[in-house]
Amino acid sequence: MFTLDLLTPNGAIVKNVECDEVLIPTCRGEINILPDHTHVLTTLGTGILTVRKGETKKYYSITHGTCKILGDKISILSSTSETADKIDIDRAKRALEKAEKKLKGEESLTEVEMIKFQRKLERAKTRIEIGYLRGA
Amino acid sequence: MANIKDLKKRIKSTKSTLKITSAMKLVSAAKLSKAQGRILGLRPYSSELSETVRVVSAITKGYEHEYFKENEENNRAHMLVISSDKGLCGAYNSQIVKTVRKFVDENQDLDIKVHYIGKKAKEVIGNKVNVGKTFTFEKADPSFDEIRKIAMEFAEGFTTGEVGKVFVVYNSFESAMACHPTVEQVLPFSLPTEVKKEIMDKYPFDFKYEPTAVEILDTMVPEVYINSLFTAMLDSLASEHGMRMVAMENATKNCQDMIRKLTLKMNKLRQAAITTELIEVVSGAESLNG
Numbered sequence: 001m002f003t004l005d006l007l008t009p010n011g012a013i014v015k016n017v018e019c020d021e022v023l024i025p026t027c028r029g030e031i032n033i034l035p036d037h038t039h040v041l042t043t044l045g046t047g048i049l050t051v052r053k054g055e056t057k058k059y060y061s062i063t064h065g066t067c068k069i070l071g072d073k074i075s076i077l078s079s080t081s082e083t084a085d086k087i088d089i090d091r092a093k094r095a096l097e098k099a100e101k102k103l104k105g106e107e108s109l110t111e112v113e114m115i116k117f118q119r120k121l122e123r124a125k126t127r128i129e130i131g132y133l134r135g136a
Numbered sequence: 137m138a139n140i141k142d143l144k145k146r147i148k149s150t151k152s153t154l155k156i157t158s159a160m161k162l163v164s165a166a167k168l169s170k171a172q173g174r175i176l177g178l179r180p181y182s183s184e185l186s187e188t189v190r191v192v193s194a195i196t197k198g199y200e201h202e203y204f205k206e207n208e209e210n211n212r213a214h215m216l217v218i219s220s221d222k223g224l225c226g227a228y229n230s231q232i233v234k235t236v237r238k239f240v241d242e243n244q245d246l247d248i249k250v251h252y253i254g255k256k257a258k259e260v261i262g263n264k265v266n267v268g269k270t271f272t273f274e275k276a277d278p279s280f281d282e283i284r285k286i287a288m289e290f291a292e293g294f295t296t297g298e299v300g301k302v303f304v305v306y307n308s309f310e311s312a313m314a315c316h317p318t319v320e321q322v323l324p325f326s327l328p329t330e331v332k333k334e335i336m337d338k339y340p341f342d343f344k345y346e347p348t349a350v351e352i353l354d355t356m357v358p359e360v361y362i363n364s365l366f367t368a369m370l371d372s373l374a375s376e377h378g379m380r381m382v383a384m385e386n387a388t389k390n391c392q393d394m395i396r397k398l399t400l401k402m403n404k405l406r407q408a409a410i411t412t413e414l415i416e417v418v419s420g421a422e423s424l425n426g
Binding site for chain 1: 173174176177178180181182184185188192280341342343344345346347349351352355356363366
């Protein structure tokens, strides 16, 4: 058993919540955290954060940031995060289409725009995925 | 002696002032609750972020980032003063100005160039200190990207050696009633040796880093720096609305007091006039009856 903080610049999504298992998407793939884990500091990728407490699982979308695991405390700092129930799948689908179009489109993109739309694409994909997990 | 007509005029004008102040109070209250939500939401994030960087940079041996480099010989400094564009917010701007003056007086050996967000402070101290740029935003609430741009401008000045220090002066938000002016050194990040030792004692182990400590710190350190400016900005906004709300509440109360006093005075005068008229009528009738 350990506690989890999920903080974003727009507010704390989760604060001091007890959980049994956390699945964190890092920049080098997912890591699974169980109690008594070693101290870790890692950068996050875009993806789904899965938090299990007993039999219930909760899903959150997270984007770039860092994650600190210190003793029985996990702090996740992400630039944005949403809980599964707040995600609007239709909106995410529209965003996905738009981003795909931009990336495939004829208009030449600058490097900054390219990264921007790639990130948008990643975020939209994550949202849709979470949306389906919530439905399941 | 004031006559009834003058008093009526004054009451009327005070009433219209009352309408304005109470409307401004309501607007500020609404803006405050939004700004308060933003700053209170940001604080846990930014404190956790800077704490992590402090700890990791202390326990990572030999870590160097350009934002950490102390340059004692360089006595030039940038100072960003965050005030408001509009007045009528109590001591909000004046306490900022006072703090800047005090700081400049106490640090005569520093050659400080003062930059502004919000024009009120510039209006007051603009001719007394070395004036730099004034930054403006598209909307009243600056976005993170806008702050990032400003932050990067200062960081560039710091890394190229143009200045040795960067300060930010802002009103730190405590509650709707209280805020206090703060001078914060944002660059370089100073981590005194005793603090470093304290951290080393507290964390006698190292983290497992993914990818590497240096790479993580390289991305986190600029984040902390920009975040400290962003926090200062949001602190200022919340303080401004809070101070304005309080100032307008006091003004509204004063207006009500004034109206009450003036009305009383007017009624007294009117009663006196009626009495005089009555006496005149009665005495006139008496003399006719004679």
